[in-house]
Each structure stands twice: as C-alpha cells, then as structure tokens.
Amino acid sequence: MRYIEPHAHMVSRVTDDYQDMVAAGCAAICEPAFWAGFDRSSPAGFYDYFCQLTEHEPRRAAKFGLPHYCWLCINPKESEDVLLATEVIGLIPKFLGRPNVLGIGEIGLNKNSRNELKVLELHVDLAARHNQLILVHTPHLEDKFKGTRLILDVLRSDPRIRPERCIIDHVEEHTIRMVLDAGFWAGMTLYPETKCTGARSVDMIEQYGSDRLWMNSACDWGVSVPLAVPYAALEMRRRGQSPDQVDKMIYQNPLKFLSQSPNFMSHCK
Amino acid sequence: MNRQQLLDLYFLEARSKLIDLAAFFDRLDRAEGQADFRLNALTRALDELRRPDAARAEHVLLNLSDPTVEPIPAATTKAACGAWPAKS
Numbered sequence: 278m279r280y281i282e283p284h285a286h287m288v289s290r291v292t293d294d295y296q297d298m299v300a301a302g303c304a305a306i307c308e309p310a311f312w313a314g315f316d317r318s319s320p321a322g323f324y325d326y327f328c329q330l331t332e333h334e335p336r337r338a339a340k341f342g343l344p345h346y347c348w349l350c351i352n353p354k355e356s357e358d359v360l361l362a363t364e365v366i367g368l369i370p371k372f373l374g375r376p377n378v379l380g381i382g383e384i385g386l387n388k389n390s391r392n393e394l395k396v397l398e399l400h401v402d403l404a405a406r407h408n409q410l411i412l413v414h415t416p417h418l419e420d421k422f423k424g425t426r427l428i429l430d431v432l433r434s435d436p437r438i439r440p441e442r443c444i445i446d447h448v449e450e451h452t453i454r455m456v457l458d459a460g461f462w463a464g465m466t467l468y469p470e471t472k473c474t475g476a477r478s479v480d481m482i483e484q485y486g487s488d489r490l491w492m493n494s495a496c497d498w499g500v501s502v503p504l505a506v507p508y509a510a511l512e513m514r515r516r517g518q519s520p521d522q523v524d525k526m527i528y529q530n531p532l533k534f535l536s537q538s539p540n541f542m543s544h545c546k
Numbered sequence: 547m548n549r550q551q552l553l554d555l556y557f558l559e560a561r562s563k564l565i566d567l568a569a570f571f572d573r574l575d576r577a578e579g580q581a582d583f584r585l586n587a588l589t590r591a592l593d594e595l596r597r598p599d600a601a602r603a604e605h606v607l608l609n610l611s612d613p614t615v616e617p618i619p620a621a622t623t624k625a626a627c628g629a630w631p632a633k634s
C-alpha cells in the first residue's frame with residue numbers, strides 16, 4: 278500500500294509516528310499551519326512557527342525518507358484579533374518561495390464570527406494575488422454546517438478563485454454535497470469521535486464517487502490517529518473496493534490535487 | 547455489498563453502539579441535577595433514525611447544527627459542544 282497523508286500536524290507528533298507512517302506506506306506528508314493549543318502572543322511567534330514548518334520539520338521527516346510539505350496561514354482559532362492576523366498575513370509572502378510550501382491553509386472559520394470572516398477574506402486575497410492553492414478548515418460540530426456555507430460564499434464571490442484549486446476539509450454527510458456540487462475538492466477527516474469514521478468515509482465514497490475527494494488523519498496534539506488513512510484503506514477493502522480504487526483514493530487523488538503546486542513531489546517530476 | 551454482507555460486517559458493532567447509547571440515557575436518568583440543552587438535542591436527533599430514507603446520518607448532523615446564516619458578532623470561545631443551544 279502507498280498513500281499520501283495530505284493533512285497532519287507533525288510538529289505535535291512524536292518521531293515514532295513518522296516511523297509508523299513510513300512503515301505503513303506513507304509517501305509524502307503535508308502539514309497545514311494550525312493552532313498550537315494556546316494563542317501565540319505575537320507575530321514573532323508565527324514567524325518562528327513558519328520557520329519550523331519550512332525548515333526544521335522537513336529535516337525531521339527526511340530522516341525517514343519522507344518528503345514533508347506545508348501550508349501557511351494564521352488559523353481561524355486565532356483570527357478574532359484582526360490586527361494580529363493582518364500582521365501575520367503580512368509575514369507569509371516571504372515564505373511562499375520556500376521549496377516545501379504548497380499554498381495557503383488551513384484557513385476558514387471556527388465560530389463563524391465577523392472577524393473570522395474578515396481574516397478568511399484576507400487569506401483568500403493573499404492566495405489569489407500569489408496564485409496559491411487553498412486548503413480550508415471547516416468548523417467543528419454544530420458550527421460546521423453554517424461555517425461551510427459561509428466559506429463557500431466567500432470563495433465563490435471572488436472571481437479569481439478557481440474551485441479545482443481549493444480543498445474544503447473536514448466534510449461530513451451534511452456538508453459534502455454542497456462542496457462537491459460547487460466544484461471544490463473535499464477532504465474527509467478520520468477522527469474517532471468528532472469527525473468521520475472509516476466506515477462513514479467509505480459510505481460517502483460509495484455515494485459521491487471518488488473524484489475530488491481525499492482522506493486525512495489531521496493528527497495533531499489532540500485525540501487523533503496518525504495511521505487513520507491506512508486504516509480507512511483497510512475499511513475500503515473490507516467493503517469490497519478494489520486495490521485500484523483504494524490507490525486512487527489515498528494516493529492518486531491527493532497527488533492530483535497537490536501536483537497543482539509546482540513544489541509538490543518536484544523531485545519526481 | 548448486499549444487506550446480508552453489511553449485516554455480517556457491522557451488526558455487532560451497531561448493536562454495541564445502540565446499547566452504549568441506551569446505557570448513557572439510563573445513566574443520565576439515574577443521576578441527579580439538571581440536564582442542559584444537549585440532552586434535548588440528542589433526544590430530538592434520535593427521531594431521525596426513524597426516517598424512511600437513507601439520509602439519517604445527514605439529518606442527525608443537521609439536527610445538531612446551527613441553522614442560522616448570519617455570522618456571530620464575535621467569537622467568545624474557541625470550543626464547540628456538539629449541539630446548538632438555541633434549538634432546544
């Protein structure tokens with residue numbers, strides 16, 4: 278089995294996780310910028326984090342022969358402070374030329390507030406001006422349905438944004454249709470309690486097809502499973518999907534979307 | 547997969563989750579003090595299991611979701627609790 282982990286917060290994981298993922302067939306790992314679990318107190322804190330994502334973490338992954346990529350942003354959980362967010366967004370362009378950067382993410386909404394929306398629009402503008410791919414985080418639990426609708430409105434109202442260059446992550450049964458119908462890619466996040474199980478992800482593949490869809494573990498510092506993607510692949514096999522169908526979902530689909538960035542797997546091109 | 551195969555694959559797991567849910571409601575019954583809106587939300591979402599169409603998961607999720615469309619004035623917390631208070 279080979280797979281790409283398109284969404285994992287490896288700065289929060291132990292080295293053994295790298296080893297396990299490589300042993301399970303992981304061919305590349307992509308790390309969106311994320312909330313640390315506490316608020317960073319200044320733009321300098323984000324500067325250091327962006328250095329970690331573009332310098333230190335790729336070196337850590339390389340020890341296991343694993344290509345590491347990242348996405349940059351200030352995450353929606355820290356977007357209530359628009360002044361801080363504006364300063365952090367101002368730091369991002371100088372990192373966009375680094376070889377492992379794939380685009381702007383994970384941007385989006387958390388509690389669906391006005392300031393979060395403002396900061397989302399700033400990020401979308403940044404991505405459009407720099408011709409970057411976009412990875413979107415949709416809110417948790419009761420806020421997801423509303424937030425997904427608001428996010429789609431923002432993306433669709435900017436004529437510079439091409440839906441095939443945006444992935445809307447953490448979809449579930451009540452949001453996947455609106456994302457795919459609007460022409461975007463959709464990500465299914467495999468979390469034991471708060472998002473999607475392997476069985477439900479296979480349900481959605483059966484119902485909506487496997488185009489413009491990927492699966493990720495979104496493993497971070499919370500309860501999450503770094504090997505969730507290979508486990509979901511096993512569930513696909515249990516449900517009668519062929520090895521080719523599994524390969525499409527966990528390897529070829531992320532490869533297809535991410536290859537829209539010239540940086541992704543550039544050593545293989 | 548046909549229904550027989552799906553039952554073979556998932557019946558015991560679904561049975562176990564159903565008993566867990568029943569035991570959770572029993573536990574709440576036995577406990578003292580006031581429940582909050584989450585109990586109503588969960589009880590109401592249970593009705594979606596009786597839908598005649600294969601859209602139960604979607605409607606359970608919708609039932610537990612904020613249905614409004616306007617952004618809130620400001621985020622006062624970062625967390626989500628899994629149910630929308632104003633609906634209960």
Ligand SMILES: [Zn+2]
Nearest residue numbers: 309311383495
């Ligand atoms: Zn994430």
